Amino acid sequence: MKTLYLRPMRGIRILIAPFFLLLAGNSAGWAQFGTNNAGARTLAMGNTSLTLTDAYAAANNQAAMAFAEGPAFGVSALQYFSLSELTSLWGCAVLPAAGGAFGLSVHHDGSQTFRQTQAGVGYGRKLGENIAVGVQLDLIHTGVTDLGNGNTFTAEAALLYKPSPELSIGARAYNPFMASAGEDLPGLEISSLLAVGLTYQPAKQFQLSAEGEQTIGYDFNLKAGAEYRPVEILAIRGGWMSRSSVLTAGFGIRWQQLFIDLGAQFHPQLGTSPAIGIHLE
Amino acid sequence: MRRSAFTGILLLSCTCMLQAQNPVNEPGPETDLIEYLVEDQEESEFGFDTFLETLEYLQQNPLRINKTDYDTWRQTGLLTELQIRQLLRHIEQTGPLHNIYELQTIASFSTEDILRLQPYVIWDAYDGTTLPYLQQLVQGRYALFVRSTRVLQEQRGYQTEDSTLSSPYLGDPNRLYSRFSYNYKNALRYGFTVEKDPGEPFSGVPGFDYWSAHYFQKGNGWIKALAIGDYELRIGQGLIVWSGFGMGKSIYPVNIKRTRPVLAPYTSVDENRFFRGAAATVGKGPLELTVFGSYNQVDANLIASQDTSLSDPGDEGTVTISSLQLTGLHRTESEIADKDAVGFMATGGNLAWRKGPLSVSAAGILYHFDAELVEDRSPYELYDFEGSQLINASLSYNYVWRNWLLFGETAISDNGKAGTLNGLILPVDKHVDLALVYRYFDPGFQTFFSQSFSENTYPRNEEGWYTGIEITPVKAWRFNAYADIYKKPWLSFTADAPAYGADYLATVYYKPKRTLETYVRLRYEASDRNANAAIQGDLPHDIITTERKLRVRWNISYQLTREVTLRNRIEWSQYGQDGGTTENGYLLYQDVVYKPWELPFSLACRYTLFSTDTYNTRIYAYENDLLYAYSIANIYGEGQRVYAMVQYSPTGWLDTWIKYGQTVYTDRDTIGSGNEAIEGNRRSELRLQVRFKW
Numbered sequence: 024m025k026t027l028y029l030r031p032m033r034g035i036r037i038l039i040a041p042f043f044l045l046l047a048g049n050s051a052g053w054a055q056f057g058t059n060n061a062g063a064r065t066l067a068m069g070n071t072s073l074t075l076t077d078a079y080a081a082a083n084n085q086a087a088m089a090f091a092e093g094p095a096f097g098v099s100a101l102q103y104f105s106l107s108e109l110t111s112l113w114g115c116a117v118l119p120a121a122g123g124a125f126g127l128s129v130h131h132d133g134s135q136t137f138r139q140t141q142a143g144v145g146y147g148r149k150l151g152e153n154i155a156v157g158v159q160l161d162l163i164h165t166g167v168t169d170l171g172n173g174n175t176f177t178a179e180a181a182l183l184y185k186p187s188p189e190l191s192i193g194a195r196a197y198n199p200f201m202a203s204a205g206e207d208l209p210g211l212e213i214s215s216l217l218a219v220g221l222t223y224q225p226a227k228q229f230q231l232s233a234e235g236e237q238t239i240g241y242d243f244n245l246k247a248g249a250e251y252r253p254v255e256i257l258a259i260r261g262g263w264m265s266r267s268s269v270l271t272a273g274f275g276i277r278w279q280q281l282f283i284d285l286g287a288q289f290h291p292q293l294g295t296s297p298a299i300g301i302h303l304e
Numbered sequence: 305m306r307r308s309a310f311t312g313i314l315l316l317s318c319t320c321m322l323q324a325q326n327p328v329n330e331p332g333p334e335t336d337l338i339e340y341l342v343e344d345q346e347e348s349e350f351g352f353d354t355f356l357e358t359l360e361y362l363q364q365n366p367l368r369i370n371k372t373d374y375d376t377w378r379q380t381g382l383l384t385e386l387q388i389r390q391l392l393r394h395i396e397q398t399g400p401l402h403n404i405y406e407l408q409t410i411a412s413f414s415t416e417d418i419l420r421l422q423p424y425v426i427w428d429a430y431d432g433t434t435l436p437y438l439q440q441l442v443q444g445r446y447a448l449f450v451r452s453t454r455v456l457q458e459q460r461g462y463q464t465e466d467s468t469l470s471s472p473y474l475g476d477p478n479r480l481y482s483r484f485s486y487n488y489k490n491a492l493r494y495g496f497t498v499e500k501d502p503g504e505p506f507s508g509v510p511g512f513d514y515w516s517a518h519y520f521q522k523g524n525g526w527i528k529a530l531a532i533g534d535y536e537l538r539i540g541q542g543l544i545v546w547s548g549f550g551m552g553k554s555i556y557p558v559n560i561k562r563t564r565p566v567l568a569p570y571t572s573v574d575e576n577r578f579f580r581g582a583a584a585t586v587g588k589g590p591l592e593l594t595v596f597g598s599y600n601q602v603d604a605n606l607i608a609s610q611d612t613s614l615s616d617p618g619d620e621g622t623v624t625i626s627s628l629q630l631t632g633l634h635r636t637e638s639e640i641a642d643k644d645a646v647g648f649m650a651t652g653g654n655l656a657w658r659k660g661p662l663s664v665s666a667a668g669i670l671y672h673f674d675a676e677l678v679e680d681r682s683p684y685e686l687y688d689f690e691g692s693q694l695i696n697a698s699l700s701y702n703y704v705w706r707n708w709l710l711f712g713e714t715a716i717s718d719n720g721k722a723g724t725l726n727g728l729i730l731p732v733d734k735h736v737d738l739a740l741v742y743r744y745f746d747p748g749f750q751t752f753f754s755q756s757f758s759e760n761t762y763p764r765n766e767e768g769w770y771t772g773i774e775i776t777p778v779k780a781w782r783f784n785a786y787a788d789i790y791k792k793p794w795l796s797f798t799a800d801a802p803a804y805g806a807d808y809l810a811t812v813y814y815k816p817k818r819t820l821e822t823y824v825r826l827r828y829e830a831s832d833r834n835a836n837a838a839i840q841g842d843l844p845h846d847i848i849t850t851e852r853k854l855r856v857r858w859n860i861s862y863q864l865t866r867e868v869t870l871r872n873r874i875e876w877s878q879y880g881q882d883g884g885t886t887e888n889g890y891l892l893y894q895d896v897v898y899k900p901w902e903l904p905f906s907l908a909c910r911y912t913l914f915s916t917d918t919y920n921t922r923i924y925a926y927e928n929d930l931l932y933a934y935s936i937a938n939i940y941g942e943g944q945r946v947y948a949m950v951q952y953s954p955t956g957w958l959d960t961w962i963k964y965g966q967t968v969y970t971d972r973d974t975i976g977s978g979n980e981a982i983e984g985n986r987r988s989e990l991r992l993q994v995r996f997k998w
Contacts, residue, residue, distance in 0.1 A: 158349070160592070189777075223777065224776075225733045225734075225735040225736055226732075226733040226734075226735075227738075228733070229732045229733045229736055229771070231736065231775070232461065233887070247787075249773075251730070251732050251738070255707075257761065259742070261771060263771070263787050263789075268789045268804070268806040268830070270769055270787075270789055289769075291791060291804045292804065
């Protein structure tokens with residue numbers, strides 16, 4: 024855990040935004056492309072997402088899309104440390120098709136000074152009753168004021184295995200070929216990460232997840248999250264990440280096929296990162 | 305949902321049951337807990353002994369399950385708040401229970417809980433007879449403990465002929481302890497405790513350095529409880545006052561709520577944390593009021609300013625307390641000079657209201673010293689108490705909604721600074737229990753007797769979130785863990801800056817059969833602190849670094865035959881500060897416990913090997929010891945330790961214990977420092993105890 028006694032003042036926010044992105048990436052696994060945190064539900068559960076089969080599976084684990092029971096759509100927004108310059112937006116869709124499901128995802132990060140956008144097309148398919156795999160192709164655009172723009176392609180692959188009704192095991196590799204941001208932005212790397220996770224769901228109303236995530240160049244991140252639904256319409260969530268001792272919490276409300284999720288992550292030094300998400304299933 | 309939110313306390317009782325059958329102080333979940341507590345607080349004495357004794361008494365005098373009231377259940381510590389309330393509601397709605405298995409129809413009781421409760425309850429109808437008061441005074445059970453322990457090598461403090469010794473110990477190296485207790489159905493208790501610590505003189509009157517006596521009576525009328533002499537107070541979650549044993553952050557991550565009655569007799573040997581005087585609880589209907597008054601002399605270092613002695617010697621107004629002495633040790637001239645130096649008064653009350661699922665209570669306490677406390681303070685002590693008077697007030701609550709239990713306490717000191725602790729215990733499923741606690745204690749929140757769920761010793765200068773979980777996924781396996789993330793907004797003793805910290809614990813237990821149990825435990829702590837000298841170097845200002853501690857333990861216990869039990873442990877400990885070197889330590893031991901089936905005798909032996917780089921990587925290990933005398937070896941350095949203990953109970957009214965232990969170091973020629981130092985590399989200790997009961 025790094026110790027910092029630093030709070031940015033409003034006037035210098037824009038200047039330090041890229042610094043924060045790097046810092047956050049280093050200390051909390053944030054603002055990295057590939058990090059499994061699409062959707063406010065995931066965010067509230069300590070960024071554990073490898074086994075969730077909701078609309079955000081299109082970004083979090085393409086294999087999980089194969090378990091989707093119908094089409095699903097979701098959008099979510101996250102503001103790192105409550106700084107508008109560090110806003111992250113997601114849009115995801117899962118479309119079941121013969122033999123599996125297609126997924127579309129768009130992710131935009133940053134502000135005018137430093138911005139990245141990723142668009143991906145993926146496909147997930149069951150290999151057996153309880154096992155599925157998924158792949159995705161991503162196009163990433165990076166723009167840095169005064170430095171230029173870069174475009175690059177990368178890929179990701181994922182797996183979901185459900186050995187029993189209570190257990191799910193998920194894994195995902197992102198950018199395994201270590202693509203960088205583009206020739207015009209030398210030295211700016213795209214994260215490469217591997218994550219493996221387990222979810223234990225002893226009853227319909229409760230689930231508990233644990234994941235380990237290794238991003239090249241960063242500390243190992245152990246994550247844990249729980250979701251509890253005391254009543255049909257309400258879900259309460261909590262989680263934790265080992266990197267920087269981040270705590271997370273949130274809740275979700277369901278009305279028929281509509282889900283609204285609110286969540287936040289609490290970094291001990293850098294403060295609160297709120298998120299909101301809406302999805303349809 | 306048939307599992308309790310907290311199996312912890314019931315596990316405790318389960319082990320106490322074993323203990324009652326064979327009082328060798330066998331290691332088990334409760335000793336595991338003690339190890340944890342000592343590790344965390346470095347306390348050597350706390351009120352765990354009396355807690356276990358209550359349970360042993362209960363086994364001999366079981367509760368009538370249909371007739372036991374709320375307060376009695378709370379006093380036993382056998383059931384959780386949720387279980388007590390659901391049990392009482394069940395009896396109220398459907399009539400008396402007919403057998404113990406009917407408890408299965410109550411949501412919060414698991415089959416395991418019921419089996420554990422079994423030794424402490426009976427079913428026969430209450431005969432309604434109560435003995436006249438004078439007979440109650442004599443027809444209960446009596447017990448007398450006599451204990452003596454000493455270190456066999458001569459320690460430097462006892463070498464009185466050595467003229468270079470600045471403050472020699474005035475007494476001999478024996479620790480002497482005796483306790484007499486009388487108990488009539490837990491409704492009437494009286495007794496006394498005396499003790500002399502090693503180095504304290506034992507002569508003339510009063511002989512023993514420490515004396516304590518108590519009388520305690522429970523009532524069925526409007527007087528609910530009466531305590532005269534030495535007593536303990538426990539209010540809410542301990543934010544303003546809690547003496548004796550209380551649950552907090554521990555190896556039972558979900559068992560975090562405190563559930564004990566306000567008043568209890570004091571029978572322990574902590575020479576400072578108790579009240580002396582009288583207290584009573586009166587009540588009618590949903591209301592209950594406890595009032596208490598206490599006055600005793602406490603240890604303090606007094607300073608008289610010079611002009612006082614020159615002017616009016618009778619004027620005590622300028623005598624001030626420079627520090628309070630909390631060790632309870634009176635071995636040297638200066639320690640004796642500080643003994644009972646200042647009068648300390650405490651008075652106040654607690655008003656509780658309970659109806660259905662809701663309990664609320666309000667409490668207030670006034671403390672007064674006979675002199676002003678004026679400490680020479682460092683910046684981190686800026687918010688410490690000063691003056692002669694302190695007032696605390698608190699408001700606490702419990703609320704049961706469905707199977708959720710919400711609880712908390714908010715308290716304030718008379719400087720306007722406050723603290724609050726709020727928690728939730730949630731049995732989400734029959735396999736999973738969750739707990740959550742938030743606390744905020746202002747740096748200026750001042751208390752004297754508080755002891756609550758906190759990282760610091762006292763609830764001060766801390767804000768944190770805690771979450772605990774316990775999972776029993778399939779038979780024989782159990783997993784529990786907690787994560788606690790906190791910050792200290794003001795400076796602390798170890799850090800010259802606001803500090804952040806995290807504390808994690810996880811244990812996996814496997815018990816495939818009654819005779820085999822094993823677990824693996826991992827504990828990791830990271831917190832900010834001043835860097836050590838090597839990292840600090842020549843930098844002019846203290847720098848803050850992160851200190852990391854990791855401990856991994858594997859423990860296995862297996863019963864080889866009906867008479868022989870073996871136990872092993874391997875523990876590894878690691879310590880480091882960011883930017884510095886990493887230190888390691890390990891310990892491993894072999895236990896053999898032999899209990900012949902036919903003979904009133906048992907033997908426990910252990911051989912330990914250890915090696916730790918420094919004191920930072922020290923390892924704590926519980927040892928079998930004299931009944932109710934807990935012994936936790938604090939092991940560091942390099943060497944080996946052996947001990948053997950024999951318990952012999954020739955008749956029903958007599959039990960005897962003898963224990964000999966020796967540590968041999970291979971990395972030093974002097975053990976300890978200052979007055980405690982021993983020349984040589986061996987330290988041996990002999991401990992004896994006799995119990996008479998009738």
